[in-house]
Structures are given as structure tokens and as C-alpha cells.
Amino acid sequence: METGAGIAAPFGRLLRELRQSRRLTIEELAEASGVSGRAIGDxxxxxxxxxxxxxxxxLAQGLELDExxxxxxxxxxxxxRPGARPAESGRASPHTLPRGVRDFVGRRGGN
Structure with missing residues (x-):
């Protein structure tokens, strides 16, 4: 389970754990998912x-994963992924607006 960094990434470990918990070989998962066995191994x-x-x-469909x-x-x-940031505590920055806000309600134009 070596990588250039020395250990398999959490994604790789999770994928292997899920595959093995369903008692599938890499080849069986490749057939069920349509993803090449080499890609799964990598x-x-x-x-x-x-x-x-x-x-x-x-892969999720081949493994029959729940949502x-x-x-x-x-x-x-x-x-x-490179440059990925860990998930924050759920607090939005005080300098950002929520998604989907297209205009402000209750404002008068032309001050």
C-alpha cells in the first residue's frame, strides 16, 4: 500500500476496505463498475x-453503496486532490453571501 508519500491515501484505503467488505476481487469490481482493474488497483x-x-x-454502483x-x-x-482544504466547521466567512442570493429585498434604489 505504498505511495510516493509512503502510505496509501485515505481514499485508497477506504476503496479497498469497501471492496473487501463486499468480498470482491479487483477484477470483479472492475466488471461490476466498468472501471479498469488497473485503475482500481492504482x-x-x-x-x-x-x-x-x-x-x-x-465504483459506488459496482459496490452497491448506499447514499x-x-x-x-x-x-x-x-x-x-492537490490543493484540497479540510472541511471547515460549517461556519461561513462573514465576508461572503449565501449562494443563490441574486438581489437584496427591501432596499430602495437611487439614494
């Missing part, structure tokens, strides 16, 4: 750290 070993969302979805476990796998993949 992800598990941490050699491929930036799987695409579609690849993760295909919560699929979301956990997606989060682990996002965290493995």
Missing part, C-alpha cells in the same frame, strides 16, 4: 489520487 495503492466523480459513481457511503467515498476523493 486508486487503492494511492497512485491515482484524482479520480473523476463519474469514476467514483461507477451515505457513496458521499463518504466522494469526500475522501475530494480530500485527496
Amino acid at each position: 486508486m487503492e495503492r494511492g497512485r491515482s489520487r484524482r479520480p473523476h466523480r463519474g469514476t467514483i459513481t461507477a 451515505a457511503t457513496h458521499a463518504r467515498l466522494l469526500a475522501a476523493a475530494r480530500a485527496a
Whole structure:
């Protein structure tokens, strides 16, 4: 489970754990998901750290994951990407607006 950094990434460990808990070989998961066995092996070993969302979805379908476990796998993949920042405590910056705000209500124009 070696990587260039010395240990397999959390995404790779989680993927392997999920595959093994379902008693699937890499080849069986490859067949069930449509993702190549080599790609799965590379992800598990941490050699491929930036799987695409579609690849993760295909793996989740092949593993027959529930929504919560699929979301956990997606989060682990996002965290493995270079430049990824850990999730914050849920507090928004005081300098940002919530998404979807297109205008302010109750303001008068032309002061």
C-alpha cells in the first residue's frame, strides 16, 4: 500500500476496505463498475489520487453503496486532490453571501 508519500491515501484505503467488505476481487469490481482493474488497483495503492466523480459513481454502483457511503467515498476523493482544504466547521466567512442570493429585498434604489 505504498505511495510516493509512503502510505496509501485515505481514499485508497477506504476503496479497498469497501471492496473487501463486499468480498470482491479487483477484477470483479472492475466488471461490476466498468472501471479498469488497473485503475482500481492504482486508486487503492494511492497512485491515482484524482479520480473523476463519474469514476467514483461507477465504483459506488459496482459496490452497491448506499447514499451515505457513496458521499463518504466522494469526500475522501475530494480530500485527496492537490490543493484540497479540510472541511471547515460549517461556519461561513462573514465576508461572503449565501449562494443563490441574486438581489437584496427591501432596499430602495437611487439614494
